[in-house]
Amino acid sequence: MTLPNFPVEGGCQCGQARYRLTAAPRSVYNCHCKDCQRFSGAGWSTSMIVTEENFELISGDIDQYDRKADSGNIIVMNFCAHCHGWLWNDPPAPGIKVVRAGTLDDIDWAEPVGNIWTDSKAAWAKIDPAQVKFSKGAVDRTPLFEAFTRLHQD
Ligand SMILES: [Zn+2]
Ligand SMILES: [Zn+2]
Secondary structure, eight states: OOOOOSOEEEEOSSSSOEEEESSOOSEEEEEOOHHHHHHHSSSOEEEEEEEGGGEEEEEOOEEEEEEEOTTSOEEEEEEETTTOOEEEEEOSSTTEEEEEGGGBSOOTTOOOOEEEOGGGSOTTOOOOTTSEEOSSOOSSOHHHHHHHHHHTOO
């Protein structure tokens, strides 16, 4: 799947909160951490790393929740203030946002290239061994960036 022409948009279920990506994310991957399982209600969540300057909140009131990670870091989680759909996280790393790929209006192009926190993945979750894999968090995200670039080289 080739990348779309940017900007593209996404938003919450009720339509109150809308955002725009003005350029491609740096990577798309699945996170199998327990918190993503709890917040998504699924086996994993699909995340996009977006450079801050390429993310614009178009409209909507946002509710925030400070989640304490195992590392002790605070990750600010952002939800629609009305329907409480989970939209993006602000990680401690400066300059990026981690946006939930499932909130894109069109998710067809947002194919994951890797998996993180596979130590806590569901026993039935099948992982493509050819993909980038981190047993815990990706301290250095470079392999995820490179895999995404490779996928969209043509
Ligand atoms: Zn909403
Ligand atoms: Zn996670």
